Amino acid sequence: MLVQIQSAGDPKPKVVARSDTNIHLFETEFGTHLLLVNGSRVYGLPDGIAEELRNAGTNASQILERYGLSAPPYVDHEVLKDPPVRAISLAIAQICNLGCVYCYAQQGTFGGEPKSMDRETALSAVDWLLADARSGDRVQVTFLGGEPLTNRALLREATEYAARQACLRDVGIGFSITTNGTLLDKSDGEFFERHGFSVTISVDGVGKIHDQLRPFQDGRGSYDRMISRVKPLLERQQRMQVSARVTVTPQNLGLRNTLEALLELGFHSVGFSPTLSSPDSAGEMSSAALEIMLGEMITCGRTFEEHVEAGHRYSFLNLSNALREIHKGTHRPYPCGAGAGYFGVSAGGGIYACHRFVDDATGEMGSLVAGLDQAKRNLWLAERHVQFQEPCNGCWARYLCGGGCHHEVLRRGRPACDYIRGWLDYCLQAYVRLLEKCPSFFATGSRN
């Protein structure tokens, strides 16, 4: 069967045979390359073999076998069961001073009454995380909301308590926070620096664009306030890293300008994420908007490649992360650690699959008082495995993507598959180019 496909890096559609969903062929100036879905393996192909695979239809397996490329399944149908808990997020304040239109947390309240976590809940969440951690393990505590800095005193107490308890157990611990930045003060910078926080600031653009998407609850823009509070942190990043997370809606699709401006301001790195699901559909990306976003992402990616080749740091997070995962050959049966090694804890002490499911029965998995509901959690892991997701199990990108954000998929389905495939196709091309031109990018820093 012949179908028309369009490669993200190549504006001209090509007519090729429908490919086997266990392989993905992609073109670069260094020739045709193959992604073998099994094990996320990347190979450069001589022309003859590329042609054979291109014409193989849905029967590539015999050709792979002949050239010694077949392998036992790297990901089988076995689902994760009772994995250890290694990370939690605390919805330390289910309240927010902003009124962002697309907010999955509905201005921090998750559709309920505004509330803040109490001391006992925060400390017992830390105890729960550390209960099964052993000497040498590493755990992560993230503060989310709402706006977590509305509950600053407890955030600091919980951090210091967790650091102390982890140290007593010889457990490594990392801290992170996602904040809108408007409540930051000088002492926060000192505190985050002291504990080596990864600080993520939600920024949707520069000036008016940000104001439009992220206003205060009374409608005033928040950009000036946010940037004046964030700048002192940007200047003192040592142990602390301050990154920007841009939520993309149809109103802020000029990604390249945003990326340049935020890196110029001194953010350690910048990442983009499309709004695929919001409580009342506000800000959700349409197919047309996603297509524009893909073009912008590739433009950002090309700029990234130029900088890397020139030996400059240019931390476009989406691409740098993707390149490192492709280099390792990451093949994941889940998109993230939600419900596996990671859980969100609500202000009221409920345990949820992740921070997005706070106070949502869909992802409810017990409470700090009653403990983790292992049966619910294991059922979740069984159902969410990418092999059992349609149409993921017939997609070449399944082990790179993992099936997409559970929260977005359960709310809205999978409206962004073409975008994700297009982006990954570009990332694969960029990987091959940088591996040829600048392999030092893939140095890990580890000695052995």
Added chain:
Amino acid sequence: MNESIKAKNLTAQLQYRAAGNPPSTHPNSAISNAFPGLEMDFRNVWRRILEGIQLHEATNFVMTVDDAADPELRILETGWRLISVVDSEVMGDVTGPLIAGGPSVILPDTTFGDTKMPLEWSNALAEVLHNHAGQKVRCKFQSVTDASKVLEFDLRIRHFFEHVVSRGENVKQAVISKELAPPGELTQSLCSPWQSDYRECACFYWAATRPDYVNVEPGPNGTSIGQNWMQKDRNPNGPKVYLPDDWMDPGLVDYRDLYRDWEKSLRFVVEGVDEKPPEK
């Protein structure tokens, strides 16, 4: 693998199979018993981990000193063992019961009368390798004849993986360094499944794909009578006396018999009964 197919990322490199090699040469399709191993002996990658000397793959003896090494190291060929690297000991207490069901105690090393025994290299050196590969580190050696004699040398820890140098950065490949394992060394010291291991590894081990108890017949009162498969005299029609395993017992097949004469020592066992002995 066709030579012109290029494995690019790390999983592709790990899946590499050399032209002409059968599938069983790849670890994920091989039997992969790696102690000592049927296809490769993974312990051998540690023998050359310290530049200038070669260690024993299974214990901490210095076996030889490289020709090109500093002549000062030559003394290590005269009976020395490695005891620590960067203050990290490569020997440790091993605990367990001395008798079945007994209490767990520190087990003595019967060779040296020491309570400490050499650790398996992967465990002993993983952290040192991770932190110091490529660097010279302080190594302590102890005389095997006089434990009070200790020598110290600074030796470079070799990189475990091949590296490509790009813009002054080492880019790690998924291939074990040639410095650690020159051609042929990974397939040295393999187990001998049809000789010593056939006797050594008894019940339930892969090589023992034969019953340990043969020529069995029902005995009185619900018991059975039969023979040990290693008995030299296993005539199915002869008297059924079971000889317990004892490598000193001349009535049992020993290692030498298996190496020299395994075709005569062993016979097919069909439905639990030894094949008829060959005509003399």
